[in-house]
Amino acid sequence: MITPAQLACLVPGPSVLAWTPFLQPAPGVQHWWWLLVLPMALGVAMAYKAIRVRTLAEWPGAVLKMSLQIVAAMVGIAVGLYLLVIVLLPMLPAE
């Protein structure tokens, strides 16, 4: 659940006025860091599929498919680890 304070960090606000891109870290990353998996998946898929596809007409579709696969895999791992740490491990006996 995103709190209003976190939502405010997603929208460029007054703090962005003092931001020097490329010299300073992007403001608010601490709150929305998990969204960075989207551009990461896109960049990886763009570069990888550029050298993997046989014909370049396939590139956009292949990039979209691989991006979604990466994101789905990351979400799957996150859910699995959540279940392991929050649900399964507390069920183990303390001693």
Added chain:
Amino acid sequence: MSNASDTTFRPLGAILGWVFPGLGHIAAGNTKRGLYAMAGVLVLFIGGILVGGVDCVDRTEDRLWFVGQAGCGPIAFAADFANTAFLKSGDAAPMIKMPTPPGAPEVAVSSFKGLAHANEFGTLFVFLAGLLNICVLLDAAVRAPASDGVTAGRRLGEGASR
């Protein structure tokens, strides 16, 4: 005349691919493929610098990460130079004294230094850009020149992931 199954190794393609992402393909006549690969690598590289600032490329403090980041070529070294010239020198922002144990030498860092997730993701993005560019430049070295439009024949394993 060459075809897409030609696997002769061309070192010049790899060198040009390291000089700038995608340049190896472009120089060999595979312009569109080179531009696509360049776009992918630069999305990660520029995205990383944008998220973490130039501090996420640091040849001395993050040496192991830099080994991978150097795969991007001179642009990674330029980012490292900018980090040293603008941030570490104190030109871009005031330096902040860090708490140190008694007797230890005083340490000051730039107030623009990236911390936590911003630094981690910035470093990771540029690292991934470097690793992928190594894949791209190796492909430029073995891909047949002017083969963008060739569909018959393929290199070993090409297209297997579709």
